[in-house]
Amino acid sequence: MSSNFEHSVSYPFSVTDYWALITTEQYWRDLLAATNSxxxxxxxxxIDGDxxxxxxxxxxxxxxxPKAVTAIRPGDLEIPRTCVFRLSGDTIIGRMEASVTGAPAKISGDIxxxxxxxxxxxxxxxxxxIPFVGGRVEKAVVEQVVHLLDAEHDATVDFHQG
Structure with missing residues (x-):
């Protein structure tokens, strides 16, 4: 069973400005330094076309x-994540996939x-x-995902203003 999530964030700039940021390699380096140094x-x-x-x-x-996570997977978590974004007119359509190294956990979503x-x-x-505790762990992971998305939003606004 999986736990679904929905989250939204708004930026004080246009989709065109957002696209200009995410199509710059330095943005991603700066974003990681700001949110997960x-x-x-x-x-x-x-980059391949659009x-x-x-x-x-x-x-x-x-x-x-949370203890529910460290009880079954002690230590720091390593999370490989891939995001693909496409510009379609005035809309950016994205997909993200992530996993947790050494654990049966997957995160996927549309943007x-x-x-x-x-x-x-x-x-x-x-x-x-994970039988019996998977749902509890999923809720903890959803909280971490939302926290990360909010941190990425804040860093993006700072980059745009800076």
């Missing part, structure tokens, strides 16, 4: 994890970014295939 790294960045593919490795320090002031709508699912 101890564990984050840019693994690859590729699509950008970004692979990162992120992490969560064990001290920031749609629209509006004169760009609004990103995330819809996704977290699946932790």
């Amino acid at each position: 101890d564990h984050g790294s840019l693994e690859s960045f590729e 699509a950008v593919t970004v692979a990162t490795k992120q992490g969560v320090d064990e001290s920031n994890l 749609v970014i629209t509006g004169a002031q760009a609004t990103a709508q995330y819809t996704g699912a977290v699946d932790v295939a």
Whole structure:
């Protein structure tokens, strides 16, 4: 069973400005430094026409994890994540996939970014295939995903203003 999530964030700038940011490799390096400096790294960045593919490795320090997670997977979490974004007219359509190294956990979701002031709508699912405690762990992972999306939003606004 998986736990679904929905989350949205709005930016004080246009979809065009957002696209200009996410199609710049330095943006991703700066984003990781701002949101995951101890564990984050840019693994690859590729632009192909109207699509950008970004692979990162992120992490969560064990001290920031709930006991439900550390009881079954002690230590820091390493999270490979791939995002693909496509520009379609005035809309950016994206897909993200992530996993947790050494654990049966997967995160996937769709991203749609629209509006004169760009609004990103995330819809996704977290699946932790561990009997009895998977649902509890999924809820903890959803909380971490929302926290990360909010931190990425704040860093993006700072970059745009800076």
